[in-house]
Amino acid sequence: MKLRAMIALASAALLTMVLAFGSVAGTGPCATDADSDGVCDSDGSDNCLGTSNAAQRDDDEDGYGNICDADVDQNCVAGGSDVSAAFANLGQAAPWTPKQTGAFDVDENGTVGGSDVSSIFGQLGQAPGPSSRSCADCTAAPATGVCP
Numbered sequence: 001m002k003l004r005a006m007i008a009l010a011s012a013a014l015l016t017m018v019l020a021f022g023s024v025a026g027t028g029p030c031a032t033d034a035d036s037d038g039v040c041d042s043d044g045s046d047n048c049l050g051t052s053n054a055a056q057r058d059d060d061e062d063g064y065g066n067i068c069d070a071d072v073d074q075n076c077v078a079g080g081s082d083v084s085a086a087f088a089n090l091g092q093a094a095p096w097t098p099k100q101t102g103a104f105d106v107d108e109n110g111t112v113g114g115s116d117v118s119s120i121f122g123q124l125g126q127a128p129g130p131s132s133r134s135c136a137d138c139t140a141a142p143a144t145g146v147c148p
Helices: 002-023 080-088 099-104 114-122
Strands: none
Touching: 080 114
16 A cells, blocks of 8 residues: 555656646747757847757858858858858868858868868758848848848
8 A cells, every 4th residue: 555655646746747847848048949059049049040059150140150051152042152162261260360261161160171061062052041030131142131
């Protein structure tokens, strides 16, 4: 009989904890953060929706995070000119001079390397983003958004 009582109490305690945790879900600092990078999706803060990038690096200041922005020439689509420019900047490393050179560091590892060129090449024909930043604007080419 004591075992049944202990199991019942443990079950009740576990159920209480589950309900308590469930009742505060979504009331933390972010109502939604689908990519779990700690940056809110719905308040216009996340510059790369759907891809975790806690650093939120945006070295070309177009409102799209480096990690989801292979369009470094700001014409709203990744193309051959972006690949060529990244290839021309191979070996560049942080600190970036000028700052916009960091935009070629698509994998955000601190150096423009083969993986960055490959990543840009793999995104040929794609627009940057998506971003929740209101200043990220690829509705017209070239991009008009400036997001300092």
